[in-house]
Amino acid sequence: MIRAGAPVLLEVRDLRAKVSGIEILKGMNLTIRAGEIHAIMGPNGSGKSTFAKVLSGHPDYTVTAGTTLLDGKSIFELPPEERARAGLFLGFQYPVEIPGVANAQFLRLTYNTIQGAHGKDELDPLEFDDFVREKMKLLEMDPAFLDRSVNEGFSGGEKKRNEILQMALLEPKLAFLDETDSGLDIDALRIVAGGVNTLANANNAVVLVTHYQRLLNYIIPDYVHVMEGGRILKTGGKDLALELESRGYDWVAAAVAS
Amino acid sequence: MSSALQNLIDQPYKHGFHTDIASDVVAKGLSEAVIRTISAKKGEPEWLLAFRLEAYRHWLTMTEPAWPNVHYPKIDFQDISYYSAPKTKKKLASMNEVDPELLRTFEKLGVPMHEQKALAGVAVDVIFDSVSVTTTYKHKLAEVGVIFCSFSEAVKEHPDLVRKYLGTVVPTTDNFYAALNSAVFTDGSFCYIPKGVRCPMELSTYFRINTQESGQFERTLIIAEDSSHVSYLEGCTAPQFDTNQLHAAVVELVALDNAEIKYSTVQNWYAGDANGVGGIYNFVTKRGLCRGVNSKISWTQVETGSAITWKYPSCILQGDNSTGEFYSVALTNHKQQADTGTKMIHLGRNTRSRIVSKGISAGHSSNSYRGLVQVGPRAEGARNYSQCDSMLIGDRSAAHTFPYIRAQNSSAKIEHEATTSKIGEDQLFYFASRGIDAEQAVSMIINGFVKDVFTQLPMEFAVEASKLLGLKLEGSVG
Numbered sequence: 147m148i149r150a151g152a153p154v155l156l157e158v159r160d161l162r163a164k165v166s167g168i169e170i171l172k173g174m175n176l177t178i179r180a181g182e183i184h185a186i187m188g189p190n191g192s193g194k195s196t197f198a199k200v201l202s203g204h205p206d207y208t209v210t211a212g213t214t215l216l217d218g219k220s221i222f223e224l225p226p227e228e229r230a231r232a233g234l235f236l237g238f239q240y241p242v243e244i245p246g247v248a249n250a251q252f253l254r255l256t257y258n259t260i261q262g263a264h265g266k267d268e269l270d271p272l273e274f275d276d277f278v279r280e281k282m283k284l285l286e287m288d289p290a291f292l293d294r295s296v297n298e299g300f301s302g303g304e305k306k307r308n309e310i311l312q313m314a315l316l317e318p319k320l321a322f323l324d325e326t327d328s329g330l331d332i333d334a335l336r337i338v339a340g341g342v343n344t345l346a347n348a349n350n351a352v353v354l355v356t357h358y359q360r361l362l363n364y365i366i367p368d369y370v371h372v373m374e375g376g377r378i379l380k381t382g383g384k385d386l387a388l389e390l391e392s393r394g395y396d397w398v399a400a401a402v403a404s
Numbered sequence: 405m406s407s408a409l410q411n412l413i414d415q416p417y418k419h420g421f422h423t424d425i426a427s428d429v430v431a432k433g434l435s436e437a438v439i440r441t442i443s444a445k446k447g448e449p450e451w452l453l454a455f456r457l458e459a460y461r462h463w464l465t466m467t468e469p470a471w472p473n474v475h476y477p478k479i480d481f482q483d484i485s486y487y488s489a490p491k492t493k494k495k496l497a498s499m500n501e502v503d504p505e506l507l508r509t510f511e512k513l514g515v516p517m518h519e520q521k522a523l524a525g526v527a528v529d530v531i532f533d534s535v536s537v538t539t540t541y542k543h544k545l546a547e548v549g550v551i552f553c554s555f556s557e558a559v560k561e562h563p564d565l566v567r568k569y570l571g572t573v574v575p576t577t578d579n580f581y582a583a584l585n586s587a588v589f590t591d592g593s594f595c596y597i598p599k600g601v602r603c604p605m606e607l608s609t610y611f612r613i614n615t616q617e618s619g620q621f622e623r624t625l626i627i628a629e630d631s632s633h634v635s636y637l638e639g640c641t642a643p644q645f646d647t648n649q650l651h652a653a654v655v656e657l658v659a660l661d662n663a664e665i666k667y668s669t670v671q672n673w674y675a676g677d678a679n680g681v682g683g684i685y686n687f688v689t690k691r692g693l694c695r696g697v698n699s700k701i702s703w704t705q706v707e708t709g710s711a712i713t714w715k716y717p718s719c720i721l722q723g724d725n726s727t728g729e730f731y732s733v734a735l736t737n738h739k740q741q742a743d744t745g746t747k748m749i750h751l752g753r754n755t756r757s758r759i760v761s762k763g764i765s766a767g768h769s770s771n772s773y774r775g776l777v778q779v780g781p782r783a784e785g786a787r788n789y790s791q792c793d794s795m796l797i798g799d800r801s802a803a804h805t806f807p808y809i810r811a812q813n814s815s816a817k818i819e820h821e822a823t824t825s826k827i828g829e830d831q832l833f834y835f836a837s838r839g840i841d842a843e844q845a846v847s848m849i850i851n852g853f854v855k856d857v858f859t860q861l862p863m864e865f866a867v868e869a870s871k872l873l874g875l876k877l878e879g880s881v882g
Contacts, residue, residue: 202837205829226836236837242830245823246852255848256838263839295852312838 147348148368152179154218155320155351161212162376163200169210170196172376178320181348185362185387186355188373189395194355195239197373198324202236203229217319231263233319237309237326239355243297249308250292253278257315281314285341302329303338310341321345322353327361339364359391372398430487436460439587442487446556446590451567459576459586466580472743473772473804474712476648476685484619484650486588541605550634551596552607555623558594565596569627573656573693573720581652581714582689585621589654592622597632597663606862608637619650626656628663630696635666637865648676648711653688661696661723666704668861669717670869673709678767680739683711690717694726697752702729704860706869707744716774718747721755721783728757731857735873736769736801745775745806750786750816759790762854765801772804779816787817795853796826797846825853 154177161174170193178184186194200207201214203226214221221229244252250271257278258268269277279289285307297305306326313321323342327335342365346352354365362370362384370386371378372395380386380398390398430441439460443453468479545552551562558566576586593609611622628634651673657665667690676683686709692701703717719728730746748757757777765771771794779786794803805822827849835845850873851858858866 204833225841226833227839227841230837230839238834238837242828242834244831244834244849244852245825246855247848248852251848251852255844256835256840259839259844316838 147181149179149181149348152181152348154179155216157213157215158201159213161197161200161214162210163196163207164210165196165207170207170376171200174212174377176371176378178351178353180319180351182351182368183346183365184351184353185367185370186353186373186378187357187370187387187390187395192373193376194373195324196376198236198322198355201229201322202226202234227259230316230318231260235313235316235318235321237306237313237321237323239325239328241297241300241305241309243295243299245295245298247296248292249294249296250275250278252296253292253312253315256312260316278311278315281311284314284344285311286337287311303331303334306330306338307334307341310338310345314341314345317345318350320351320353322355324355325357326354327356327358335361336364359387362387374399428487428489429485432485433482434460434484434486434588438486442588442590445487446559448559449563452559455571455576456587459583460588462577463580463583463587466583468580469714472714472774473770473806474714474741474743476712476741479650479685481584486619486621487590489590545603545605545607548601548604549598550601550603551594553594555589555592555594555625558625562594562596565627566594566625569625569656569658570623571656573658573691574654574689579689581687582654585623585652585654585689588619589621589623592624592653593626594624595626595634595636597626597628597634599629600631601629602632603634606635606637608639610639619652621651622653624653624655625658626665626667627658628660628665628699630660631662632660633664635862636668637862638667638669639672639868648683648685650685650687651710653690655688655690655717657692657701659692659694659696659699659701659723659726662698663696664700664702665692666702666862667692667717668865669703669705669707670865670872671705671707671709671713672872674711675709675738675740676711678738680711680768683740684709686710686713686715688713688715690715691720691747692718692728693720694723694728694752694755696726697723698725699723700727700729702727702731702860703746704731704857705733705744706857706861706872707732707734707742708872710742711740713740713742713744715744716746718749719757720749720751721757721786722751723755724752725754725756726752727755729860730757730759730761730775731860732761733764733854733857733869733873734762734771734773735764736766736771738767738769740767740769742770743772743774745773747776748778748788750777750779750783750788752783754785755783756786757788759788759792760856761790761792762857763792763794763803764797764850764853765794765803766797768800770802770804772806774806774808776808776810777818777820778809779811779813779818781812783813784815786813786815788819790818790820791856792820792822793853794822794824795850796824798827 156178158174158176161171163171174197188194209222216232216234254274261268287307326338330338342352367384370382370384372380379402439456443456574582576583595607597603626636659665673684673686694701701719707713721728728748734742734744736742746759759775761773763771763773773792777788792805796803803824807820809818811818832842832845861869
């Protein structure tokens with residue numbers, strides 16, 4: 147939902163970043179206001195996932211220029227855990243497995259950490275169990291997932307649901323979902339998209355990184371951005387995604403060049 | 405490896421202080437004369453001196469084992485002092501007579517020596533260098549017939565029991581270090597649980613090496629008579645020196661019909677510094693004999709210290725339907741080396757054994773599991789289950805597994821499972837992206853990893869062990 151006067155949640159200006167000495171982001175600019183849903187599309191290697199990792203502070207990536215404000219505050223001085231506490235959430239394309247750590251225990255630790263950072267009450271294991279089971283219904287998840295090790299042996303779709311479950315628990319200001327639709331069958335896609343739609347509201351914002359228009363049939367974006375060569379080449383409304391689906395990406399670069 | 409992860413595993417050793425206390429130290433070197441001196445100092449009977457000399461003579465014919473996956477310069481056994489004792493005027497009648505400097509040392513280590521301050525329900529025998537300093541709750545235990553005292557005292561007060569069982573589980577000729585220990589051991593703990601008695605409290609021995617140039621050679625003997633039950637705990641620390649000290653202990657357990665012995669260790673000897681200078685060489689022989697039917701011996705160890713650990717707490721399952729268990733967490737960091745595991749020797753019918761080993765390797769360390777499961781021809785229906793998991797922290801540490809299985813009875817069922825995992829940057833970043841810092845993340849991963857072993861520890865010890873792993877792996881994150 148686009149509202150002209152809504153507060154700016156994310157302000158990225160001329161952002162450049164590199165990994166292993168190679169510059170991947172070459173002048174990103176993006177403004178996201180509360181209540182908006184953005185989709186970032188673009189060919190492989192255009193820098194979409196790098197952008198997500200740079201924002202959340204992955205240690206392999208180095209910012210070389212530019213600024214990024216989350217809720218008006220610069221984030222690059224903060225370690226990744228403090229960015230998360232400040233309201234940034236990254237939904238991973240490939241969530242890592244953590245053998246031996248029960249999902250329930252992990253979810254409660256992250257929930258209580260974020261609650262604590264906001265000066266809110268933490269939940270004991272019993273209270274949390276009730277709370278998380280309620281949230282799991284939203285994603286049609288079996289409570290058995292609470293007892294399993296974090297992501298261990300989860301199917302691709304189960305991992306992605308577990309990501310959105312964490313988004314539901316942590317209620318971030320800005321959720322950056324990196325290819326959340328990849329590896330999902332059509333039912334899982336519907337469930338995950340339904341979850342995101344339920345969680346999106348006037349006070350937060352969602353960024354979807356995706357290759358496919360398919361996801362955008364379920365989550366209607368306010369803006370669609372096309373990324374290539376480490377920057378945003380073109381921004382449009384939801385119809386741009388349909389156009390990309392039928393025409394591919396090449397015409398965008400050609401149009402910008404001419 | 406990131407600096408955050410590095411800082412996390414570079415925690416200083418908190419027990420590295422040295423107590424300045426007058427000691428009675430025998431000059432360095434080993435000979436029959438030295439053994440006679442030790443035996444005389446302790447006022448031992450002739451049979452014990454003969455036991456020592458027989459062991460010494462055999463030791464002279466033996467060579468150090470070369471098969472463990474550990475590397476260190478050759479030890480000069482003539483450059484070690486084999487006896488060191490804090491000087492005391494006379495035998496202590498009560499805690500009030502213990503040297504206040506010693507009391508302060510153990511208070512600093514968190515070991516309760518005053519009964520009124522002690523953990524409820526834990527009796528403690530305190531070994532400082534070569535001798536036992538004190539044993540708490542001795543009288544209370546005596547009321548139910550449990551004998552818990554220093555080894556030296558047992559030799560004097562209960563010579564028949566000691567003579568009957570000493571060397572029956574670990575013979576003097578067993579191996580190089582067991583032979584050395586049998587020749588020169590100075591003190592240790594002795595427990596005897598009479599028939600049908602369930603020991604009313606946890607028994608615990610706390611070992612402290614203090615002197616720089618002495619070795620520690622203690623001897624522990626635990627006997628559980630028919631249908632008795634005992635839980636025994638052992639803790640160890642040492643000061644920080646830039647030389648290596650040798651610790652070669654022998655522990656023997658005997659469980660008779662329907663008896664159960666649970667033996668738990670939290671080992672935190674000084675491990676040497678980050679460059680591998682100093683630290684204890686921990687070459688220990690621990691073995692339990694399930695002599696009676698339906699008997700059970702369960703070893704639980706949390707090994708975090710020592711420059712080198714060479715240790716295989718084992719069970720000989722002689723009685724029919726007897727059970728042996730081995731639960732182990734071994735953590736190595738910096739340049740530490742550990743080669744540890746167990747032997748389960750199935751001799752009786754329907755004997756059962758269970759092995760759960762969790763190795764954690766950080767820094768430049770090397771951590772090996774070595775285990776033997778042997779089923780003898782008579783051991784009809786023997787069963788074993790082994791699980792060996794390794795965890796690597798960072799990318800410069802090593803984990804090895806050497807399982808040996810020898811089955812001579814076709815009805816044996818032996819299962820072995822093994823996994824290797826790694827705490828990687830990606831896991832830490834995943835936690836971080838959820839607001840959780842590296843310290844908490846590592847702690848959660850490690851605690852999850854060792855859970856199956858820690859649940860076997862008595863409550864007080866589980867808390868201590870958890871804190872110890874924390875100290876070893878947590879800290880300021882850069």
